[in-house]
Amino acid sequence: MTAPSVLVVDDERTLARAIRAFLSESGYEAEVAGDAEQALRLLETMRPDVIFCDVRLPGMDGITLLRRIREFDPAIPVIIMTAHGTIEGAVEAVKLGAFDYLKKPVDLEELKLLADRARETSQLKQELSYYRRRDAARADSTAGVLGESAALRQVLDQARQIAALDETPPVLITGETGTGKGLVARTIHAASSRGAKPFIEVNCTALPATLMEAELFGHERGAFTDAKESRMGLFEAAAGGFLFLDEVGDLELPLQGKLLKAVEERTVRRVGGIRDRRIDVRILAATNRDLERETQREQFRRDLYFRLAVIILALPPLRDRGTDVLLLAEHYLKRYNAKYGKHVRQVDQRARELLLSYPWPGNVRELSHVIERAVLWSRGPALDVEHLSLATPPPTTPAPELPTAAPAAAAATPGLLTHETPTPGLPPSGVDLETWERALIEQSLRESGGNQTRAAQRLGISRDTLRYRLKKYGIQA
Ligand SMILES: Nc1ncnc2c1ncn2[C@@H]1O[C@H](COP(=O)(O)OP(=O)(O)OP(=O)(O)O)[C@@H](O)[C@H]1O
Numbered sequence: 357m358t359a360p361s362v363l364v365v366d367d368e369r370t371l372a373r374a375i376r377a378f379l380s381e382s383g384y385e386a387e388v389a390g391d392a393e394q395a396l397r398l399l400e401t402m403r404p405d406v407i408f409c410d411v412r413l414p415g416m417d418g419i420t421l422l423r424r425i426r427e428f429d430p431a432i433p434v435i436i437m438t439a440h441g442t443i444e445g446a447v448e449a450v451k452l453g454a455f456d457y458l459k460k461p462v463d464l465e466e467l468k469l470l471a472d473r474a475r476e477t478s479q480l481k482q483e484l485s486y487y488r489r490r491d492a493a494r495a496d497s498t499a500g501v502l503g504e505s506a507a508l509r510q511v512l513d514q515a516r517q518i519a520a521l522d523e524t525p526p527v528l529i530t531g532e533t534g535t536g537k538g539l540v541a542r543t544i545h546a547a548s549s550r551g552a553k554p555f556i557e558v559n560c561t562a563l564p565a566t567l568m569e570a571e572l573f574g575h576e577r578g579a580f581t582d583a584k585e586s587r588m589g590l591f592e593a594a595a596g597g598f599l600f601l602d603e604v605g606d607l608e609l610p611l612q613g614k615l616l617k618a619v620e621e622r623t624v625r626r627v628g629g630i631r632d633r634r635i636d637v638r639i640l641a642a643t644n645r646d647l648e649r650e651t652q653r654e655q656f657r658r659d660l661y662f663r664l665a666v667i668i669l670a671l672p673p674l675r676d677r678g679t680d681v682l683l684l685a686e687h688y689l690k691r692y693n694a695k696y697g698k699h700v701r702q703v704d705q706r707a708r709e710l711l712l713s714y715p716w717p718g719n720v721r722e723l724s725h726v727i728e729r730a731v732l733w734s735r736g737p738a739l740d741v742e743h744l745s746l747a748t749p750p751p752t753t754p755a756p757e758l759p760t761a762a763p764a765a766a767a768a769t770p771g772l773l774t775h776e777t778p779t780p781g782l783p784p785s786g787v788d789l790e791t792w793e794r795a796l797i798e799q800s801l802r803e804s805g806g807n808q809t810r811a812a813q814r815l816g817i818s819r820d821t822l823r824y825r826l827k828k829y830g831i832q833a
C-alpha cells in the first residue's frame with residue numbers, strides 16, 4: 357500500500373511548507389506547486405489523492421486551475437483555500453465541482469481532517485463505480501464474445517478463471533489473426549476485480565525499440581533531445597490494472613530483455629532515470645506468431661517466452677468452431693442492417709453452407725467484412741451465395757456458381773486448403789488460374805507462419821517448386 361498523496365498549490369512558500377510538514381507527519385506524501393502551471397505539470401506524473409489549491413495564484417488563478425483539473429481527472433477531489441473576504445469565490449468553486457473549501461488562515465488540524473474526508477469519499481465513490489461497472493461488465497463480459505462451440509467455451513472458461521484470480525503470472529493469448537485475442541483480453545479485464553482500473557493496450561509493432569522503451573517505461577526530463585518534461589510510461593499508467601502487450605512477438609530483441617526484467621521484478625526504470633519504480637500491474641500478451649518456433653530461430657528470447665507463456669489461452673480458428681460462424685453471421689447481419697438501413701433478415705441455405713465450409717483465414721474479422729459487404733449488395737430480404745463473394749464450397753453440395761471474377765485479394769482464396777479432395781466448381785466465365793495459384797501460395801505461407809517447408813507440404817509440392825513459384829510471382833517469403 358503506498359502512502360496517500362496530496363498536492364498543495366500555493367505561492368505562499370512558508371504556508372505550503374508548513375502544510376507539507378504537517379501532512380507528512382500524518383502519513384501523507386505531499387508535493388508543493390507554486391503556481392497553476394507547475395501543478396498541471398506535476399499532474400502528468402503524479403496522481404494525488406487530494407489537491408489543496410489557493411484561489412489567488414500568480415498567473416492562472418485557482419478557479420481556472422480547478423476547471424483544468426476537473427477536465428484532466430474529475431475523480432481527484434480538489435479543496436479550494438480562500439482568504440476571509442472571498443467566500444463567494446469559494447461557493448463558485450464548489451459549484452464547479454470543488455470538494456469543499458477551507459478558510460485561511462489555515463488550521464492544519466482542520467486541513468488534515470478535510471484531506472482524510474476527501475480521500476475517503478473519493479475512495480468510496482471509486483469503489484461504488486467499480487462495483488457498478490463490475491456488475492455491468494460481468495453481465496456482458498461473456499455476452500461480448502459470441503459462440504457456443506465447445507472449442508471456444510473452453511477458452512472462455514479459462515479466461516473467466518483467470519479474471520477471477522487477483523494475481524496470476526502473465527497470460528499469453530494466441531490464435532490466428534482475427535480470432536478475438538484483443539476482445540478476450542478486454543473481457544478478462546472487464547470481468548476481473550480490476551475492471552475499474554486501467555486497461556492499457558500497447559501495440560508492440562508500432563514503434564522502433566528506442567521509442568518503444570520510452571513509451572513503455574517513461575523517461576526523465578533531458579533523457580534525450582526531445583524530452584523536455586519527464587513522463588510516465590505505459591507500465592506506470594497501467595498501475596493497479598492491466599497492461600496488454602499486443603503483437604508481443606514483434607518486440608525488438610533489445611527491448612525483450614528490458615521487458616523481461618520489468619515483468620519479473622515488477623519494477624520499471626524510466627529512460628534516463630536512476631531509480632526503479634515498483635508497479636502493480638497484471639500482464640496480458642497476444643501474438644499470432646508461433647513464438648516457440650521463433651525462440652528456436654532466436655527471433656524471440658527464450659526466457660521471455662517462458663515467462664509470458666506460463667498460462668496460454670489458445671483461441672481456436674473460426675473454422676474449428678462449428679456453427680458459431682452462423683451465430684456470428686446473424687450478429688453481423690443485425691449490426692450492418694442497422695448501419696446501412698437495410699432489411700436483410702436471413703441467410704439462405706446455400707449461403708449458410710458456404711459460410712460453414714469456407715476456411716476463414718481472417719477469422720471473425722474477415723466474417724465481419726464479408727457480411728458487411730454482403731448486406732451492402734443485398735436487395736431482398738435474404739442473403740445469398742452471390743452476395744458473400746467467397747470462393748466455392750466443397751463438392752458435397754450441388755456445385756453452386758463461383759463469383760465470376762477471380763479473387764482480387766488473397767483473402768478471397770478458395771476453401772481448398774482445408775479439404776481433402778479439392779474439386780472446386782468452375783464458374784461459367786472461367787477463372788484466372790495464375791491469380792488463384794498465387795493466392796493459394798500466399799495463403800499457405802501465411803497460415804504456416806512463413807514456414808516454406810510446411811507451406812509446400814500443404815500445397816502438395818516440393819520446396820524447390822514452391823521456391824520457383826515464389827520467384828515467378830515475385831512473392832516475398
Ligand atoms: N467470438 C466473438 N464474438 C464477437 N465478436 C468477435 C468474436 N471474436 C472476434 N470478434 C470481433 O472480431 C474482430 C477481430 O477481433 P480481435 O481484434 O480481437 O482479433 P485479434 O485476434 O486480436 O486479431 P489480430 O491478431 O489481427 O490483432 C473484433 O471486431 C472483435 O470484436
Ligand SMILES: [Mg+2]
Binds near residue numbers: 537538602642
Ligand atoms: Mg488484435
